[in-house]
Amino acid sequence: PDQSALQYAHELLAAVGLDKFADRKPNELSGGQQQRVAIARSLITQPALLLADEPTGNLDTQTAAEMFELFRKVHREHDCAVLLVTHDPRLSATCDRTINLVDGRI
DSSP, X not given: OOHHHHHHHHHHHHHTTOGGGTTOOGGGSOHHHHHXXXXXXXXXXXXXXXXXXXXXXXXXXXXXXXXXXXXXXXXXXXXXXXXXXXXXXXXXXXXXXXXXOBTTBO
């Protein structure tokens, strides 16, 4: 990767609160830290559509809220559509649009 790609990767790690762990190996990170690395990794290509299945499942409520805010920022600043699945009603209540699936029915 060129210098700009490395810089963007470090910016994403900072955005998920892990810039000081950039040199760590995955087995040296907690489950929640690994999940935040996965979020940063999913954003590195600046996708037009981000699909996320329980992206905050291993995170505490404060960190989960911060990751949801990051998704909103990516949507606003990079025009990236974000489709995510969550079982957390507090987080889904903050989404612009929700679709509820109950017993296999929308």
